[in-house]
Amino acid sequence: MLLLIPLLLCLIFPPSTILSLNQEGLYLYHFKLSVDDPDSSLSSWNDRDDDPCNWSHVKCDSVTRSVNSLDLSNTNIAGPLPVSFLCRLRNLSYLSLFNNSINSTLPLDISMCHSLFHLDLSQNLLTGTLPHTLAHLPNLRYLDLTGNNFSGDIPDSFSRFEKLEVLSLVSNLLDGIVPAFLGNISTLKMLNLSYNPFLPGRIPSELGNLTNLEVLWFTQCNLVGLIPNSLGKLKKLRDLDLALNNLFGSIPSSLTELTSVYQIELYNNSLSGELPSGMSNLTSLRLLDASMNQLSGTIPDELCRLPLESLNLYENRFEGELPESIANSPVLYELRLYGNKLKGKLPKNLGKNSPLRWIDVSNNQFSGELPASLCDKGELEELLMIYNFFSGKIPARLGACLSLTRLRLGYNRISGEVPAGIWGLPHVYLLELVGNSFSGSIARTIAGAANLSVLIVSNNSLTGAIPDEIGWLENLMEFSAGDNKLTGTLPESIVNLGQLGTLDLHNNELSGELTQRIRSLKKLNELNLANNTIKGRIPEEIGSLSVLNYLDLSQNKFSGKIPSGLQNLKLNQLNLSYNRLSGDLPPLFAKDMYINSFLGNPGLCGDLKGLCDGRDGAKDAGYVWLLRTIFIVAALVFAIGVVWFYFKYRNIKMAKRAIDKSKWTLMSFHKLSFSENEILDCLDEDNVIGSGSSGKVYKVLLNNGEAVAVKKLWGGAKKEIESGDIEKAQVRDGAFDAEVETLGKIRHKNIVKLWCCCTTRDCKLLVYEYMQNGSLGDLLHSSKGGLLDWPTRFNIAVDAAEGLSYLHHDCVPPIVHRDVKSNNILLDGDFGARVADFGVAKVVDAIGKGTKSMSIIAGSCGYIAPEYAYTVRVNEKSDIYSFGVVILELVTGKLPVDPEFGEKDLVKWVCTTLDQKGIDDVLDPKLESCFKEEICKVLNIGLLCTSPLPINRPSMRRVVKMLQEVGTENLSKSGKKDGKLSPYYYDDASDQGSVA
Structure with missing residues (x-):
């Protein structure tokens, strides 16, 4: 065969190429011709340089000048792997094709690469079974096949690896059992088999023979039974991860002999009993996560004396008090104990010596005062203590904890005034003080809480007026302060809260009138002002709040007629009882279902029993x-x-x-069949079809009978600059420029078409193709959701995925959308999907290949990837996470954030529900059961996309391929076990501890 290769190359390449390239150069050049290279990553591989050692991604031995390393990671190459030519490189010892689109099966002749000691083919599209010939590589030390689609069993031949130190098969479709013969690979230092749908099986006790093992990662491998005592023989083990399995029984005492172990993760199993004695032997232990089990007893003092950085024991059955020694740890940054039966006081010096970042002791029986030292190191981000018996006052020192982002002290017995600093913490987005005995007023320092999204202070004894500064909180989505003693009028500034969805101030002592400017609260979903002394007329403008579905104005002093505009609302709850309303009842409300909504209004007349009884006499x-x-x-x-x-x-x-009179500038991106005058003549309120943070959207019917959608950014930079808000003007203009720059050059069937833009100094118009069925979010989560059967939803997912794949892989440079959500996926008359709204899109190359931090987080609540929320890094993986959330919306029919989830978002709710209840409690009941198998496969794709680790998320090109395979093939059951779908676990340490 070797003699035929030169002859074959002579037939393939012209003589000039052969003369200019050496033998190894010819092999590499043929490799280049055999793969798809859309980004021209191999452009330097050419016959103008006869020495391949000068080519990119290639390294050679400094003495022999022969190729010994080939690193093609992240080069976006695709196609089958032509190993026959690579294996002709006799000294090739290092080969990495990490994160590409290599497909088909892995050829058996990979075993011809005799010199390989490092082989990385992770994050590709390889299929089929694992080649048994891999074990024939005599020098192989590192084998990583993570994130492919390998299926079947792990070959028996793998027991014969002679020098293998790293074996990683994470996130494949392996469906055999975890074999005992892996215990024969005595050289192993790392064994990673996580996230595979193995058949139920025990942890082989033979793994105790791997005395060189440092990492054992078996998360979500469908393991059952007891943890074998033999694991205690792994004296060099540093990382033991057996999470998300079905292990039961007690934690073996032999694990306390792992003196080198750095982290132990046993969460989400069915382990019981007490923590084993002898924990003090684990002097290297820094992280212990045994949460979501059935462990009981007390938390041992010897455990708390270890130099722990993270201790997670939440959702177990621990009792007793928390040892004082936990406060002496110099490195503890995470403490999560919620959902137990712990009692007593928290250690007085907790936080004084530790750089605490996350504390969650919710749902216990703790009492006493809050330690004043919790934020002494200035790093505390989350303090969650709801549902306990804490008392006393909030320490004033917490008001200076500027690092806090979430503060939940609800449902305790805390009293006194809330320190002024607490109200104005600049980074807190959730402040919950509900169900305590707080007194005093809401301080004006709340003006400094620029990031506050949720303010819940209900059921206290707060007094005084609501400060005008509440209207400065532009991000506020919920303000709940019911069951207090607040007085005065509702501040006029509250109409500035454009993001406000819930306003609940019931059972206070508020007075004055309700402003007509309430129409500015376009996102208001719940308005509850019951049991106050508010007077005057009910504003007609409430009828323009299109998303309002809960309205309770009962037990006030409202007078006059009921606004007829209320009939425009789709209300689930309406209560106007016990006011001073008069006149005729609007016809839509003259139904028995509303009989309790209007009681106690003597002057109100209608056909309902108890309203204006003398009305019948008038009919004569x-x-x-x-x-x-x-x-x-x-x-x-x-x-x-x-x-x-x-x-x-x-x-x-x-x-x-x-x-x-205005001077309009028209910039077209397609051949137009209309003029700007047709657009300008139709921009009146009758044609408004939507409104968002960036402007209004109009439907314009053209003279030729066709329709277009026009987004109007009114005010532009001029208005904000005149008012001194230059930053806001820059953001608004930046969104317009981003939309024009991005959509103006894109041509794809699944990206919304931008026909043209019209601009003046103080007004900007964007003219798009009109999408008859609106946005996916509006349709899916409304009463019209029944129109979306499963085939329609599936096609929408494919269309949107192809649009995003075009942005990521076919645009040069690539484009990151940064705000992928169901409301930004528009549907045409045939329910074909288009990706829209590129106001915050970014070109990847322009920001340093996705590694530059942005000044603000773009995106929407529930769709933002975990790493984006904390590192503010921009790359394609953030879009992939958001798209995964959209898939979960399509499968479950639920919103990305919903009160029924408690502290969880949709991703965590799906994972938890799958694990605890099974697939049937996750799927949208409106979907046809005959599509269940296909829906499960799409759900698995969504869970892959929402993996907490960006590296584990597939590329959009791979997502498209997986969706297409679901639609065209009857795949084998890869994600289902005994009728229950195995979730890809979502482990976001920053947002666990969810107790509604």
């Missing part, structure tokens, strides 16, 4: 009176219609004249 006035009334009303309607037509016509003419 006779037909003459009725005809007279009809005639008078008709005359009035005619007169009003003439007047309305006159003023409407005059306003249109004036608007046209005003527009004509």
